[in-house]
Amino acid sequence: MQPLTARELQIARLVAxxxxxxExxxxxxxxxxxxxNxxxxxxxxxxxxxxxxxxIHVTQRRTRTGRKTLNRRTA
Incomplete structure (x- = not known):
């Protein structure tokens, strides 16, 4: 698996x-x-x-690394 760039990580976290x-x-x-893109x-x-x-991937990864899970964004 190729690592994500810093920008890709930002986008993945926001999408999650x-x-x-x-937005x-x-x-x-x-x-x-x-x-x-x-x-x-x-x-x-x-x-x-x-x-x-x-x-799911982002949430599981954050949980496995001991970080808080992402809070759901409310509309």
Whole structure:
């Protein structure tokens, strides 16, 4: 498995918190298309199919490393 870049990690964490592509882009001051490109790279590197799998992966990883699990973002 290839490691994620710092930017990919930021995006993965925001997506796992429930942010939309638009919200991720606004938060990180990048375009929605750039977010989509990063997500494709994240999915490929981690052999994941979708945002749900990414959320599970991020949450499990944080739990295994002893960090607090991600709080769910409320709408």
């Amino acid at each position: 918190r429930g942010y939309s592509n638009h 991720v882009g606004t938060t990180l001051q990048i375009s929605t298309q750039t977010v989509k 990063h997500l494709q790279s994240i999915f490929r590197k981690l052999a994941l199919e979708n945002r749900v799998e990414l959320t």
